[in-house]
Amino acid sequence: MNVVMVMKLVMGGAGFLFLILAFHEYVRKKLTEAAGLIWALLGILLLILALWPGALAWCAAISLAGLTFLFGIFLSLALILFWQSLAVSKLTRKNQELAMQVSLLNQENEQILTELNMIPMRYQDTSDNPHNGFSTETGGEGNEDGTEEIRNTEKA
Numbered sequence: 221m222n223v224v225m226v227m228k229l230v231m232g233g234a235g236f237l238f239l240i241l242a243f244h245e246y247v248r249k250k251l252t253e254a255a256g257l258i259w260a261l262l263g264i265l266l267l268i269l270a271l272w273p274g275a276l277a278w279c280a281a282i283s284l285a286g287l288t289f290l291f292g293i294f295l296s297l298a299l300i301l302f303w304q305s306l307a308v309s310k311l312t313r314k315n316q317e318l319a320m321q322v323s324l325l326n327q328e329n330e331q332i333l334t335e336l337n338m339i340p341m342r343y344q345d346t347s348d349n350p351h352n353g354f355s356t357e358t359g360g361e362g363n364e365d366g367t368e369e370i371r372n373t374e375k376a
Contacts, residue, residue, distance in 0.1 A: 227279045227287060228270045234295055235266030238302070245306060252309040259302060 242259035245251040251259070269275045279287055 223282070223284050223287060224276050224279050226284065227276050227291065230291055231266050232270030235263045235270060238263030238266065241302060250306055250309060252312055255305045255309050259305070
């Protein structure tokens with residue numbers, strides 16, 4: 221078996237491996253769409269190089285041991301980068317999840333603050349109760365915003 225045939229088999233296997241890994245990790249939601257697409261394109265590119273008849277003619281000029289070493293380094297680096305992209309994808313998804321949780325907590329906080337601001341208004345509405353110690357004395361006029369001023373009248 222000559223050097224070019226060996227490289228075609230190895231490159232085809234690596235391309236198939238990247239396609240399967242990218243698809244599998246994307247389905248398991250461990251890889252984002254963009255990263256999955258990049259790794260799938262790399263796999264397709266390796267498959268095209270393996271199937272194209274004259275694409276690896278330059279491999280005949282290099283010895284089998286040197287070519288295997290170079291491709292081994294390339295494959296090792298590519299696998300390391302693949303696992304790193306898995307970690308980045310996982311962190312990206314967690315970041316999106318945390319951003320959604322913060323948004324929901326901010327919304328809940330706003331609702332609580334709105335309810336807390338409504339509490340004094342509820343007590344103002346019960347001003348005709350003689351036991352609360354408040355009366356509405358306005359002198360016939362309201363404030364600039366149309367509300368009546370509440371004054372504390374102490375009972376002796």
